């Protein structure tokens with residue numbers, strides 16, 4: 001059974017959906033939920049679902065990104081994951097960290113990549129007057145928000161949308177997309193899924 005570790009920074013709504021789907025579908029097992037923020041609400045949600053959790057606070061490391069990642073790697077490697085899913089994980093990872101999981105680390109990004117890598121994606125889509133927005137699950141590579149696309153979900157941008165109303169519409173689709181892509185990834189399918 002494939003072992004999946006999930007990295008979060010906040011509420012972990014995508015993590016919850018992934019854990020639920022694995023526990024319901026039995027196609028993989030969530031072996032760890034790790035966060036860079038000890039107060040991340042998702043940690044308690046994961047613990048309640050019976051998933052081992054750990055927090056490695058990035059703040060004491062300051063600008064020492066490598067030092068933080070070396071600490072974060074310990075519990076992740078100890079959990080022996082086959083796949084690592086970034087789900088609302090808000091730290092940029094160095095190429096060294098990514099190299100540990102090359103080809104088996106996924107991320108969900110709230111835009112239709114390659115449009116809008118980085119932050120404030122919904123605001124940028126609205127300001128650009130885009131008719132559509134959405135989310136992308138992609139393989140994580142050394143370049144931020146840039147790896148092979150594994151799946152996308154599209155939503156309409158409605159007149160009068162704010163970044164918040166658009167984010168809420170996209171998040172509903174993220175919760176459908178990420179589990180669907182993980183199931184396919186575990187099954188060895190890589191062709192991009194469109195929802």
Ligand code: GRF
Pocket residue numbers: 008009010011012013014015087088089108109110135171174
């Ligand atoms: C979501 O918009 C996701 O696309 C981004 O982080 C946001 C919060 O995700 N990566 P979650 O509720 O913590 O899963």
